[in-house]
Amino acid sequence: MSLAAPRIPPFAPPRRTLMGPGPSDVPQRVLDAMARPTIGHLDPAFQAMMEELKTLLRYAFQTGNALTFPVSGPGSVGMEMCFVNLVEPGDQVIVCVNGVFGGRMLENVRRCGGVPVAVEDPWGRAVDPAKVEDAFRAHPDARLLAFVHAETSTGAQSDAAALAAIARRHGALTIMDCVTSLGGTPVLIDAWGIDAAYSGSQKCLSCTPGLSPVTFSERAIERVKARKAPAQSWFMDLNLVLGYWSGEGRRTYHHTAPINPLYGLHEALRILAEEGIENAWVRHRTLHQALRRGFERLGLDFVVPEAERLPQLNAVRVPAGTDDAGARARLLNEFNLEIGAGLGAYAGQVWRIGLMGHACSAQNVSCCLDALGRVLGRSE
Amino acid sequence: MSLAAPRIPPFAPPRRTLMGPGPSDVPQRVLDAMARPTIGHLDPAFQAMMEELKTLLRYAFQTGNALTFPVSGPGSVGMEMCFVNLVEPGDQVIVCVNGVFGGRMLENVRRCGGVPVAVEDPWGRAVDPAKVEDAFRAHPDARLLAFVHAETSTGAQSDAAALAAIARRHGALTIMDCVTSLGGTPVLIDAWGIDAAYSGSQKCLSCTPGLSPVTFSERAIERVKARKAPAQSWFMDLNLVLGYWSGEGRRTYHHTAPINPLYGLHEALRILAEEGIENAWVRHRTLHQALRRGFERLGLDFVVPEAERLPQLNAVRVPAGTDDAGARARLLNEFNLEIGAGLGAYAGQVWRIGLMGHACSAQNVSCCLDALGRVLGRSE
Numbered sequence: 001m002s003l004a005a006p007r008i009p010p011f012a013p014p015r016r017t018l019m020g021p022g023p024s025d026v027p028q029r030v031l032d033a034m035a036r037p038t039i040g041h042l043d044p045a046f047q048a049m050m051e052e053l054k055t056l057l058r059y060a061f062q063t064g065n066a067l068t069f070p071v072s073g074p075g076s077v078g079m080e081m082c083f084v085n086l087v088e089p090g091d092q093v094i095v096c097v098n099g100v101f102g103g104r105m106l107e108n109v110r111r112c113g114g115v116p117v118a119v120e121d122p123w124g125r126a127v128d129p130a131k132v133e134d135a136f137r138a139h140p141d142a143r144l145l146a147f148v149h150a151e152t153s154t155g156a157q158s159d160a161a162a163l164a165a166i167a168r169r170h171g172a173l174t175i176m177d178c179v180t181s182l183g184g185t186p187v188l189i190d191a192w193g194i195d196a197a198y199s200g201s202q203k204c205l206s207c208t209p210g211l212s213p214v215t216f217s218e219r220a221i222e223r224v225k226a227r228k229a230p231a232q233s234w235f236m237d238l239n240l241v242l243g244y245w246s247g248e249g250r251r252t253y254h255h256t257a258p259i260n261p262l263y264g265l266h267e268a269l270r271i272l273a274e275e276g277i278e279n280a281w282v283r284h285r286t287l288h289q290a291l292r293r294g295f296e297r298l299g300l301d302f303v304v305p306e307a308e309r310l311p312q313l314n315a316v317r318v319p320a321g322t323d324d325a326g327a328r329a330r331l332l333n334e335f336n337l338e339i340g341a342g343l344g345a346y347a348g349q350v351w352r353i354g355l356m357g358h359a360c361s362a363q364n365v366s367c368c369l370d371a372l373g374r375v376l377g378r379s380e
Numbered sequence: 381m382s383l384a385a386p387r388i389p390p391f392a393p394p395r396r397t398l399m400g401p402g403p404s405d406v407p408q409r410v411l412d413a414m415a416r417p418t419i420g421h422l423d424p425a426f427q428a429m430m431e432e433l434k435t436l437l438r439y440a441f442q443t444g445n446a447l448t449f450p451v452s453g454p455g456s457v458g459m460e461m462c463f464v465n466l467v468e469p470g471d472q473v474i475v476c477v478n479g480v481f482g483g484r485m486l487e488n489v490r491r492c493g494g495v496p497v498a499v500e501d502p503w504g505r506a507v508d509p510a511k512v513e514d515a516f517r518a519h520p521d522a523r524l525l526a527f528v529h530a531e532t533s534t535g536a537q538s539d540a541a542a543l544a545a546i547a548r549r550h551g552a553l554t555i556m557d558c559v560t561s562l563g564g565t566p567v568l569i570d571a572w573g574i575d576a577a578y579s580g581s582q583k584c585l586s587c588t589p590g591l592s593p594v595t596f597s598e599r600a601i602e603r604v605k606a607r608k609a610p611a612q613s614w615f616m617d618l619n620l621v622l623g624y625w626s627g628e629g630r631r632t633y634h635h636t637a638p639i640n641p642l643y644g645l646h647e648a649l650r651i652l653a654e655e656g657i658e659n660a661w662v663r664h665r666t667l668h669q670a671l672r673r674g675f676e677r678l679g680l681d682f683v684v685p686e687a688e689r690l691p692q693l694n695a696v697r698v699p700a701g702t703d704d705a706g707a708r709a710r711l712l713n714e715f716n717l718e719i720g721a722g723l724g725a726y727a728g729q730v731w732r733i734g735l736m737g738h739a740c741s742a743q744n745v746s747c748c749l750d751a752l753g754r755v756l757g758r759s760e
Contacts, residue, residue, distance in 0.1 A: 002568075003442050005653040008432045011646050013419045023639060026418040034640055035415035038406040038588050039393045040718045052388045062383050072590060073453040076615045076635040104614065111612050188382075202636060208418050210452060210590065210638025232491050232612050233464075234484065235456045253723065255456040256402060256582060258590025260414060261641055266391050273385040338420045343633065 016332070017359070019368055020340035021152050021313060022180070023202035023209050024356035026264075030207055033267035034260045041257040049266060050245065050257075056269035060182055060205070060277065061197065061215045063189035067238075068215040069245040070201070070265055072258050075179045078198030078212025080108055081236040082175045083146075085224045086196060089113030092142040094135045094172070096127040096158070099151035100344045101177055109146070112232065117142060123345055124315070126308040127158040129166060136170040145174050150181035152203075153343040155315035155352065156304045157185065161192045168193055173220060179203060182213065183272055183357060184284045184312035195220040201261070204284070204312055206357030207268035210261050271358075280357075284311040287360050291353070294369035298378050303350055312360065314353040315346070319376060324348050327375050335371040396712070397739070399748055400720035401532050401693060402560070403582035403589050404736035406644075410587055413647035414640045421637040429646060430625065430637075436649035440562055440585070440657065441577065441595045443569035447618075448595040449625040450581070450645055452638050455559045458578030458592025460488055461616040462555045463526075465604045466576060469493030472522040474515045474552070476507040476538070479531035480724045481557055489526070492612065497522060503725055504695070506688040507538040509546060516550040525554050530561035532583075533723040535695035535732065536684045537565065541572045548573055553600055559583060562593065563652055563737055564664045564692035575600040581641070584664070584692055586737030587648035590641050651738075660737075664691040667740050671733070674749035678758050683730055692740065694733040695726070699756060704728050707755050715751035 018025045039046050050069075057068045071078045083105070087093060091114045095106045098121040109116040117139050119131045127147055136142060145167035149160045160176055167174045173195040178187045184204030189197055195217040202209035216224075216238070224231075224238050231237040235255065243252040272280060288311030295302070295316055303315040318324045324341065328351070331337045340352035353368065398405045419426050430449075437448045451458045463485070467473055471494045475486045478501040489496040497519050499511045507527055516522060525547035529540045540556060547554045553575040558567045564584030569577055575597040582589035596604075596618070604611075604618050611617040615635065623632040652660060668691030675682070675696060683695040698704045704721065708731070711717045720732035733748065 002658065003439050003444075005656055006432075006435045006439055008436060008646075008650055008653070010650065011413070011416070011429045011432070011643055013416050013429075013643070014423075014425055015417045016419050016423065018418065018420060020420055022636060023418050023420060026640075031415040031417070031640070033391070035411040036391070036393050037395045037411070038398065038403050038582075039396050040398060040400055040403060041589065042721075043394075043396065043712070043718065045394055049391045049393075052386075052391070055386045056388060059383050059386055064383075073457060073615070074635045074638065077453060077457075080613065080615050108614055111610065111614055200636065202418075208638065208640040209421065209636040210641055230491065233460065234488055234491055235453070235460050255454045256580065256589040258454065258588065258638075258641065259403060260406075260411070260588040260644075261590055261638065263391055263393070264640075266388075270388055270390065273388070276385055278382065332423070338423065341422075 014336060017337045017364055017367060019354050019359055019364060020338045021352045021354050022200065022356060024206050024354055024359035026206055026208055027271060027358045029271065030264045030267045034208065034264040036263050038259050041259060042251065042253065046259065047251060053262060053266050056266065056273060057213050059273055060213065060269060061187060061189045062191065063215050065189065065215045065217055067221055070262065071212040071214050072255060073212060074210055075198060075200035075212045078214045079104065079177065081214060082196045082198055083108040083112050084231045084233045084236050085238045086144060086173060086175060086220060087112040087114040088227055090115065091144065092117060092139050093144040093146060094119060094132065094139065094142045096132060096147035098125055098127055098156060099123055099148065100153035101148045101151060105146045124154045124156055124303040126156050127163060129159060129162045132163055132166050136166060142172055145172050148177040149187065150178065150310050150313065152180045152313060153346065154303060155310045155313040156308050157310045160194065164192045164194055173223060180310065180313055183280055185310065186281055189215055201265050204357040205268050205272065207265045208261060210258065211265050284355060284360050287355055287362060287365055288314065290365050291355060294365065298373055298376060312354060312356045314355065315350050316353065318349060318351055322376065330375045331371055337368060337371050394716060397717045397744055397747055399734050399739055399744060400718045401732045401734050402580065402736060404586050404734055404739035406586055406588055407651060407738045409651065410644045410647045414588065414644040416643050418639050421639060422631065422633065426639065427631060433642065433646050436646065436653060437593050439653055440593065440649060441567060441569045442571065443595050445569065445595045445597055447601060450642065451592040451594050452635060453592060454590055455578060455580035455592045458594045459484065459557065461594060462576045462578055463488040463492050464611045464613045464616050465618045466524060466553060466555060466600060467492040467494040468607055470495065471524065472497060472519050473524040473526060474499060474512065474519065474522045476512065476527035478505055478507055478536060479503055479528065480533035481528045481531060485526045504534045504536055504683040506536050507543060509539060509542045512543055512546050516546060522552055525552050528557040529567065530558065530690050530693065532560045532693060533726065534683060535690045535693040536688050537690045544572045544574055553603060560690065560693055563660055565690065566661055569595055581645050584737040585648050585652065587645045588641060590638065591645050664735060664740050667735055667742060667745050670745050671735060674745065678753055678756060692734060692736045694735065695730050696733065698729060698731055702756065710755045711751055717748060717751050
């Protein structure tokens with residue numbers, strides 16, 4: 001009658017070096033924190049830790065925003081939380097598309113009943129602020145500007161300060177994807193005047209995947225509170241989530257928070273605070289230069305022009321005559337090194353080599369250059 | 381200019397005994413699994429583990445459903461995934477409401493543009509199948525029946541087989557919440573003919589919170605594929621998620637899976653398979669009887685009539701003259717014992733005492749009865 005119990009051995013993951021587009025190498029301290037005893041999501045000890053998490057995240061985002069917390073889901077949930085709360089049916093939203101994740105923003109706007117206005121730039125390039133200015137002139141009623149600060153599909157970085165300034169001049173709020181930038185290159189929420197931003201735990205923060213740090217300005221909260229109809233998602237409705245994550249008064253149950261992963265994020269953010277975020281930015285820049293010099297010796301070409309490159313995500317063209325999947329499989333099987341394949345239009349064409357957070361080390365740079373040199377049959 | 385780095389000590393959670401409505405005590409084996417090295421979500425080693433997870437979940441759900449997997453979010457996301465995919469705007473949905481979580485289903489239907497038909501039963505009671513039959517007769521076009529198998533807010537269990545049979549007779553699909561039942565009392569997806577079900581990792585499965593096992597029948601998948609418009613949620617759109625979790629052919633990236641929590645769930649489900657799910661059901665029933673006898677000696681009254689009680693969630697009335705919050709605080713601070721407060725209409729009136737998964741042990745029953753006896757000033 002009943003299904004028989006499957007016999008499955010314990011899972012023993014191999015020990016990889018993670019230099020793809022995320023997850024990145026997770027420090028042992030973070031893994032150890034994840035294994036601490038589980039307590040309840042309404043336990044006063046846990047709630048004290050939630051307050052510390054908010055403080056640590058405000059530091060990472062460089063913001064004083066009260067509403068700064070980790071969403072209980074991966075970056076895509078953080079993204080959707082921003083859109084379902086800030087877009088109302090019929091709203092015009094200017095969306096910058098220069099890679100996969102800008103395209104996903106467009107799709108989010110559509111599913112919220114918004115009217116997206118796409119501003120397209122070539123893959124591998126930054127968003128052109130002049131085009132955004134033109135889009136606002138052509139669509140003066142646009143209420144939102146959405147853009148990706150660090151395009152994980154291409155490794156291009158856009159000028160968030162300039163884009164946010166344009167939106168502000170036109171009376172629009174901004175939603176920024178900083179999944180790949182947070183902790184790796186400057187993300188200055190308050191200095192730039194960003195209204196809503198989302199990130200991921202598994203990139204330059206080097207926690208395990210599954211959490212999405214978000215932050216919302218007062219202007220964003222006002223707009224959410226003034227909505228005509230509730231957000232279409234119950235789980236992502238900020239008006240409800242606020243009751244659990246807001247520090248004032250009694251917390252009300254909304255959903256059961258993912259306790260142990262939050263221990264991990266707390267520890268990952270402590271590591272960032274110990275190093276100092278400015279030092280982390282310098283480390284990413286410096287080691288990117290070392291990797292870049294090695295790539296040049298190996299004859300690898302960057303996809304993104306130098307001035308627009310993200311130090312933490314290096315997209316290079318798969319060399320002519322090289323078997324993309326075969327080379328990545330050799331890196332994984334012979335060197336335990338994960339690098340990223342191309343995504344979307346770049347599938348089969350591009351490798352994405354991450355230098356993110358804990359994985360951004362001199363040792364990893366050497367290991368990667370050595371392994372790539374061997375697999376490509378080119379010595380540095 | 382920039383925010384100063386906060387100095388925050390490591391988080392050292394207290395060691396609690398978790399006998400609330402979830403999370404429950406997590407076995408050390410599961411915690412250890414969570415701390416194994418992180419690998420990539422597209423790593424072949426990880427993908428092999430995903431297949432094992434699906435096999436283990438099919439065992440837990442007692443189903444052959446191909447589409448059985450853990451959603452990358454807490455139970456509320458599993459719930460919303462069922463509704464956003466299966467409800468189309470204008471659809472009539474019969475929703476059974478006998479506690480907080482039935483009410484949440486109602487809200488989900490509304491936010492998907494569906495037309496909910498509420499079938500109400502008193503808190504603390506099972507759903508009355510006769511009322512559901514009447515509702516279908518009054519609303520012959522209803523396309524879906526949604527009900528909570530095990531109401532976490534009250535500890536009442538409903539007759540899922542009877543409810544699913546009624547829906548089938550009326551040509552409707554079923555969505556079942558089995559967050560609190562899975563692994564604790566029989567959940568027989570195929571035998572009962574349930575079309576969509578969602579659960580949580582942190583109740584009778586004794587993994588950490590943050591994952592939601594779900595399963596969908598072929599009929600459910602057909603309905604999702606036949607939708608006129610895509611689901612309103614990008615993250616929860618089954619047509620997209622399928623590309624990553626389906627075993628056939630090449631997996632396509634959808635979002636970054638929460639790697640380490642999935643290690644934990646794999647281990648938690650291995651523990652369930654080792655014990656044998658029928659043995660786990662017996663253990664929950666047997667220890668519930670021991671707890672019940674103790675409660676009777678202490679003069680505690682159950683909220684739910686005996687025939688409708690969940691063994692794994694025991695709701696009792698706060699004794700007259702007892703300070704609810706004060707007593708729970710003493711249990712936590714003096715005995716490191718977490719029990720649950722009343723939720724919604726039961727706030728301040730009821731305690732919810734869980735005997736879930738790993739926390740369902742003779743030792744915990746004794747510890748709970750002893751601590752409650754002391755705090756209430758009553759000896760057994």
